[in-house]
Amino acid sequence: MSHPHPELGPPPKLPQGGLRVTPLGGLGEIGRNMTVFEYDGRLLIVDCGVLFPEEEQPGIDLILPDFTSIRDRLDDIEGIVLTHGHEDHIGGVPFLLREKPDIPLIGSKLTLALIEAKLQEHRIRPYTLEVAEGHRERIGPFDCEFVAVNHSIPDALAVAIRTPAGMAVHTGDFKMDQLPLDGRLTDLHAFARLSEEGIDLLLSDSTNAEVPGFVPPERDISNVLRQVFAGASKRIIVASFASHVHRIQQILDAAHEYGRRVAFVGRSMVRNMGIARDLGYLKVPPGLVVDVKTLDDLPDHEIVLVCTGSQGEPMAALSRMANRDHQIRIVQGDTVILASSLIPGNENAVYRVINGLTRWGANVVHKGNAKVHVSGHASAGELLYFYNICKPRNLMPVHGEWRHLRANAELGALTGVPHDRIVIAEDGVVVDLIGGKAKISGKVQAGYVYVDGLSVGGVGEPALKDRKILGDEGIISVFVVMDSSTGKITGGPHVHARGSGIEDSAFTDVVPRITEVLERSAQDGVVEPHQMQQLIRRTLGKWVSDNYRRRPMILPVVVEV
Numbered sequence: 401m402s403h404p405h406p407e408l409g410p411p412p413k414l415p416q417g418g419l420r421v422t423p424l425g426g427l428g429e430i431g432r433n434m435t436v437f438e439y440d441g442r443l444l445i446v447d448c449g450v451l452f453p454e455e456e457q458p459g460i461d462l463i464l465p466d467f468t469s470i471r472d473r474l475d476d477i478e479g480i481v482l483t484h485g486h487e488d489h490i491g492g493v494p495f496l497l498r499e500k501p502d503i504p505l506i507g508s509k510l511t512l513a514l515i516e517a518k519l520q521e522h523r524i525r526p527y528t529l530e531v532a533e534g535h536r537e538r539i540g541p542f543d544c545e546f547v548a549v550n551h552s553i554p555d556a557l558a559v560a561i562r563t564p565a566g567m568a569v570h571t572g573d574f575k576m577d578q579l580p581l582d583g584r585l586t587d588l589h590a591f592a593r594l595s596e597e598g599i600d601l602l603l604s605d606s607t608n609a610e611v612p613g614f615v616p617p618e619r620d621i622s623n624v625l626r627q628v629f630a631g632a633s634k635r636i637i638v639a640s641f642a643s644h645v646h647r648i649q650q651i652l653d654a655a656h657e658y659g660r661r662v663a664f665v666g667r668s669m670v671r672n673m674g675i676a677r678d679l680g681y682l683k684v685p686p687g688l689v690v691d692v693k694t695l696d697d698l699p700d701h702e703i704v705l706v707c708t709g710s711q712g713e714p715m716a717a718l719s720r721m722a723n724r725d726h727q728i729r730i731v732q733g734d735t736v737i738l739a740s741s742l743i744p745g746n747e748n749a750v751y752r753v754i755n756g757l758t759r760w761g762a763n764v765v766h767k768g769n770a771k772v773h774v775s776g777h778a779s780a781g782e783l784l785y786f787y788n789i790c791k792p793r794n795l796m797p798v799h800g801e802w803r804h805l806r807a808n809a810e811l812g813a814l815t816g817v818p819h820d821r822i823v824i825a826e827d828g829v830v831v832d833l834i835g836g837k838a839k840i841s842g843k844v845q846a847g848y849v850y851v852d853g854l855s856v857g858g859v860g861e862p863a864l865k866d867r868k869i870l871g872d873e874g875i876i877s878v879f880v881v882m883d884s885s886t887g888k889i890t891g892g893p894h895v896h897a898r899g900s901g902i903e904d905s906a907f908t909d910v911v912p913r914i915t916e917v918l919e920r921s922a923q924d925g926v927v928e929p930h931q932m933q934q935l936i937r938r939t940l941g942k943w944v945s946d947n948y949r950r951r952p953m954i955l956p957v958v959v960e961v
């Protein structure tokens with residue numbers, strides 16, 4: 401197996417007749433999926449998603465792929481193929497189109513509808529090409545064929561990319577549910593046909609590669625939901641991803657069966673379910689869905705609320721309900737269903753929400769105590785079956801953390817893919833398919849780009865480090881007035897603390913020491929404000945560390961008069 405190397409440098413120029421594959425997100429992480437294919441100087445992008453921040457990234461709204469390696473080649477981009485409509489595959493599109501709005505978007509009907517609604521908020525009207533399974537489109541030098549795959553959102557597609565260098569197949573996210581709610585199976589016949597032609601490079605979803613066996617059918621959840629609905633005496637609140645149409649359909653069916661009305665809560669949930677209903681992907685019986693404003697007129701046992709926040713996102717509806725920061729107040733006897741998996745890294749946030757809801761008397765039903773979720777990603781048994789059908793000449797696991805990528809690579813090896821033709825890459829690692837063999841050829845910049853409010857990329861790791869220090873240790877400010885000609889202290893030092901747990905009165909002991917250090921510095925002729933600030937920071941920092949074992953941020957201000 402080929403492995404990335406930390407000493408990799410920039411890749412050489414792509415040889416004539418070679419196909420280059422550069423993942424800019426989605427490898428070594430769950431989210432931010434983006435892969436760039438290059439042939440004959442032209443680029444084709446598959447997906448452009450976002451990653452959601454974790455606790456150690458305070459204040460961050462979204463994390464984007466790094467566009468640096470393609471920023472000066474935007475005119476070379478033939479289009480962006482979107483495999484499906486989840487945020488971790490389409491959420492970054494508005495930020496790329498801000499840089500070049502006329503890059504065409506290629507995807508299925510539902511996927512394009514979801515991204516177009518999102519782009520309206522950014523005031524971008526995209527060029528789109530709607531495709532469906534079985535369609536074959538020429539996109540510059542890339543001959544793309546689209547294949548139906550089953551996932552936790554309708555209309556998901558894999559894409560086979562034919563070039564003179566060979567055929568690459570990108571699965572997108574997929575599983576092999578044999579009893580899908582919409583009857584749309586992963587098209588194994590199409591993959592077998594592609595295999596007959598010869599799949600030179602297979603980029604395969606790795607998320608569940610560690611999980612043995614097969615993913616249970618989505619419809620297995622229906623009976624569990626019915627049991628929960630049958631036993632609920634008051635309101636039922638369901639948290640799900642805002643794009644999980646199949647899961648929401650089962651909630652609607654259960655609500656209809658038990659005589660309840662449903663209201664969608666949250667902008668993204670209302671928007672996405674409205675799109676799914678208008679396009680016919682969501683079947684809604686007449687009168688079942690009502691506006692959340694009308695719920696006061698209904699008794700509790702007739703209410704179902706469907707909201708976002710199943711991953712513990714701090715600003716989502718469910719988290720705000722748990723924190724008593726939402727118009728909907730959780731009361732004793734309410735039933736809350738978390739109808740989703742735990743994305744790695746979100747565990748603490750989710751359990752914090754569960755504890756908050758339980759505190760107010762809710763009965764919380766989640767994956768840990770009931771079968772209210774099945775995965776949208778193929779498990780090991782399905783992947784083995786899939787590889788035996790596809791028989792790829794080269795394999796590149798994608799979409800997963802390191803443990804998932806490696807487990808997926810081992811599955812490929814078990815089915816006969818030669819070890820020297822399995823490439824385990826990571827974000828930014830460039831893989832070239834030349835002469836029928838895939839190998840690592842270099843590395844490009846592919847770090848995190850943080851979105852903080854209206855700022856894109858303005859916040860970096862140093863700022864996040866400062867935020868963590870502020871959040872964990874607090875801040876101490878020191879204000880000093882200095883005579884610019886003599887360096888003599890004419891005012892202060894005045895010391896104030898916020899969030900450090902140290903009372904302002906405690907600094908009486910250290911003020912004379914700061915004054916002494918500054919006066920000695922002035923006698924030595926060192927009166928430059930920046931140097932004085934450094935002296936204050938060192939003196940006060942050592943005192944705080946010695947007496948309190950803390951490391952707050954120290955902000956000295958020296959004013960010359």
